[in-house]
Amino acid sequence: MPVYKDEKVQSNQWYYAFEVKDSDGKRRTEKKRGFRTKKEAEKAEISVKDAMNKGTYIQPTKMTFGDYLVSWLESRIDLRKSTRVGYEMIIRRHIMPESISSISLSDINAMTVEGFMAKVHATDYSDSFKRNIYKVIHKALKDAERKLLILRNPASLVTKPKVAKKEMSYWTEDEAKTFLKAIHGHRLRVIFVLAIHCGMRMGEIRGLRLSDIDTKRGIISVRHIMDSERNLQIGTKTNAGNRSISLSPFVIKEIEKRIDGIAEEKNATSNDYEDLGYLICTKKGRPYLKKNFRDIWIRLLAKTGLRTIRFHDLRHTCASLLLGLGVHPKVVQERLGHSSVQITLDTYSHLAPNMQQDAANALQNLLE
Structure with a gap:
């Protein structure tokens, strides 16, 4: 066995070294140091040769996990800007300063990831943020596995952080009616009509262009x-x-009112108006920042004196009202844009007892 002892070092003196042929026929030396005993070095050498024979061996890389994360994020051109910014912040602030970033990518294992996540769990970060840190590591290592930089994604062997399910808030039918009635005549009332009636997300409403709306077909x-x-x-x-x-x-009527309002504002501001084609915009045609959007919501909510909920809860209100009316969950899923009907059912499972009772009563009435 080509196993050797390095007398120049004081500890972990044993190492293996043997020649192999690359796929292009060139010879190179496969070497690894740092074994405490001759037996350990021999065992490691046998394991490497066995993996080579089976075609499962991946040559160790000197690239650190931190360097890999940076290059990985640069290569993910498919990410939305907001997602990229979030990933970059997690890598820069929460992974790079830790010892895990200086470990060779080849040496990252389940215990390494588990140890790092134990430190994350000990912080006062929210459960969802802890999950996001784990998510970045898992995604990055999954891509490393796909690119054959590592044999297996070690993060898949680590339990991901649990996120406590928050109690959902939503308005009743009367509360939704009261709010829409209270803001009658407001130039941006259509925002809240779209959220409550269509279940649209804030980013979807802010990004809605006039060309996306067909009032004749009602779509x-x-x-x-x-x-x-x-x-x-x-x-x-x-x-x-x-x-x-x-x-x-x-x-449709609310949308047409806003379109008419845009035309009036365009005429009033003449050369100062930027016609960017958005349904929801300032009096000069510019889209609103997310912060400004929320400020409008908070001010209007305060004026009505209604129970405080988040803007996103208007989407939950839409779903809850539809399901309460007996609309099929598949239709609600498609309207809200959930990726599966199971997500819709899981998200609004709190309505199940009432729906079950309604179903029981309906069947009784039918068969009596």
């Missing part, structure tokens, strides 16, 4: 979203988020 095509900095991004949160939403006459 909105949701094809993109706007991020917090007013950048329009092609595609929505999920593939299912790219969808067509049917509109009621009431919603």
Whole structure:
């Protein structure tokens, strides 16, 4: 066995070294140091040769995990800008300063990831943020496995952080009616009509263009979203988020009011108006920042005196009202743009007891 002892070092003196042929026929030396005993070195050498014979061996790389993360993020040109910014922040602030970033990518194992995540768990970060840190590591190592840089994704062997399910807030039918009635005449009332009647997300409403709306056919095509900095991004949160939403006459009327309002504002500001084609915009045609959008919501909510909920909870209100009316969950899923009907059922499982009782009563009435 080509196993050797390096007398120049004080500990872990044993190493193996043997010649192999690359796929192009060139010879190179396969070497690894740092074994405590001759037996350990021999065992490691046998394992490497066995993997080579089976075609499962991956040559160790000197690239550190930190360097890999940087290059990995640069290669992910498919990420939305907001997602990229979030990943970059996690890598720069929460992974690079830790010892895991200086470990060779080849040496990252389940214990390494588990040890790092134990430190993350000990922080006061939210459960969802801890999950996001794990998610970045898992995705990066999954790509490394796909590119044959590592044999297996070690993060897949580590339990991902659990996120406590928050109690959902949503308005009742009376609360939704009261709010829409209270803001009657507001130039941006259509925002809240779209959220409550169509279940659209904030980014989808902010990114809605006039060309996405067909009032004659009564359809909105949701094809993109706007991020917090007013950048329009092609595609929505999920593939299912790219969808067509049917509109009621009431919603069509509200949209037409806003379109008429845009025409009036354009005439009033003349040369100062930027015609960017958005349904929701300032009096000079510019889209709103996410922060400004939320400020409008908070001010209007405070005026009505209604129970405080988040803007996103208007989407939950839409789903809850539809399911309460007996609309099929598949239709609700398609309207909201969930990736599967199971997500819709899981998200709104709190309505199941009432729906079960309604079903029981309906069947009784039918058969009596």
